[in-house]
Amino acid sequence: MQNATYAANRVKLNFVRTLTLRQLQIFVVASRYTSFARAAEELHLTQPAVSMQIHQLEDAVGLRLFERVARKLTLTEAGEVLTHHASRILGEIKDTEDAMMSLKQADSGSINVGIVSSATYFAPKLLAMYSHLYPKVDVHFSVGNRDALLRLLQDNAIDLAIMGRPPPELDTTAEPLANHPQVVIAPLNHPLCGARRFDLQELRRDTFLLREPGSGTRMAAEVMFRQHLFTPVKTITLGSNETIKQAVMAGMGVSLISLHTLQLELRTGEIALLDVNGTPIERTWQIVHLRSKQLSPTSVMFRQFLLDHAALHLEQEYAAFAGVFAKPPVGAKR
Template sequence: MLINQHENRFHEDPKHTTPTPKTSVNFIRSLTLRQLQIFVIASRCPSFARAAEELHLTQPAVSMQIRQLEEAIGLPLFERVARRLALTEAGERLSHHATRILGEIKDAEDAMMSLTQADSGSIAVSIVSSATYFAPKLLALYSQQFPKVDVHFSVGNRETLLRLLQDNATDLAIMGRPPPELGTTAEPLAYHPHVIIAPLSHPLRQARGFDLQELASDTFLLREPGSGTRAVAEHVFRQNLFVPARSVTLGSNETIKQAVMAGMGVSLISLHTLSLELRTGEIAVLDVNGTPVERTWQLVHSRSKQLSPTCLAFRRFLLENAEPFLEREYAQFGLRRPKRLAEAGSGR
């Protein structure tokens, strides 16, 4: 900012010669925040002497800054009315804008300060649809501990989350498989078993330890391409050289579960989508060799993204609480995290 260096030619009396009008560009370039701060305080006081007391400055210093501001603008800002300072029309208008400018700066300072503290601010987290059955409960627990933090979460399939990560539109993502094609950091969050479900009327409901090939004549209900659940099913099929007699693509876990209960077919699906149906006994889990399919929930963020203290605290909360929470929720179904997976995740 430019400061008029001929300070000694200004005096305390505001009734000086009218400054030469300046262009708006010169005016803006000549302003300093300190001048605006002094002007706003002076505009509320009956004299420069009172303003100087409030600002802990000398009266000549206040007068000098006001005169420099008037010189930059090219218009008088104060006049004397009955021995008191009063704003001119230009002063009234500048007072309005200066107050708004200083208020915006104060808001910016508050916002920046919140980024240095882990108990305020906002977080954007994206989750695959299979995680909607437990992630909101974890978010609720977090919000109880940090009520000042705004957590915004979006839901989509794996492809949707990859776009959000690529566009830097989310801070953290919870998904099944980290994207090798993107520069991301992925951390194991919790054991994520997949099981094969069937209607209660399925002839193999009570069978123990049979091969996937026994289901070759069944219709398999699959998620849409781009879904992580679909990718797991296709991997299992390739691994077992398995081709179902018929497959039907459905767009959500809820639709698949309803279709299975209605007897349309069987499906390989995340155990964490089945809490309600298993508790009420509406769906059967088949004891197919190689199941549950061992997968791990991953907490992912862009490697180039600088996580705020709030995000780092939220990340730490998820890493510490997700697995114990899920184990408590699903312990009654007897599908605990295998020991070797637990040991692999303990180093995080």
């Protein structure tokens, strides 16, 4: 039994090794016309060349594929079966060729993008703009904190990441996209609302609402505390920007947060910006990928789209708040 199985597998292997795609192409055309002469004409070959390729294919298969009945060429049962499978094989190859060509042209294919949660307030608009320009491209994005995106990059699960501080712990290429200001927010009834340029120590009695460890916003707050030799009387850790904003509006405390998460609340006047010395903290949005990652032409085009449009988009979206921290004229009262 084992010998019979081995022999059968050897026959299959020899069959696959012997036949060629050219033979299948010639066979499919010949089966369509059931005429070697018509096939030769379409393929720009001689009739003897077509006959030779068909005979070689029959030798590889071990069965006759054509027969003459009343002087007419027809397909045998084996020929009918092989026509079906050969057409599928050639169709798959054509689909593969089209897919590779689309990747070369960079106007189709797919991209996997990771986005830190603070970037979800503007990145989807940029993705929508890109999808409108390149509707054949499928853009898939994953949202998480900074640590989560680093894991996705390391696992090669995403092509590109939009984040703040580039990761020194990974060998990456990072390119700046746009300015990314961090601001201190408070409820509208906070006693320092409207005060100009006061020191962070004035908030020492306030509860600071912080993002979870591993978040870039949490890291920015901790750096600010160290630089100002500041220790808040109390901190509360919350898991999202939305939760922090709601907690601030409810009077639970103050927080350092990305300005780019606040457009709705600032437009509706539901939250206050505090004019703390050293703020806004100017950070930078980055587009990041592993240095070892061979980006597809589609990913390269998408990265360039972000580099060309992100800064201008954010400037336009937040132009109304550009002067919030403007310094008063010389001699003006504070």
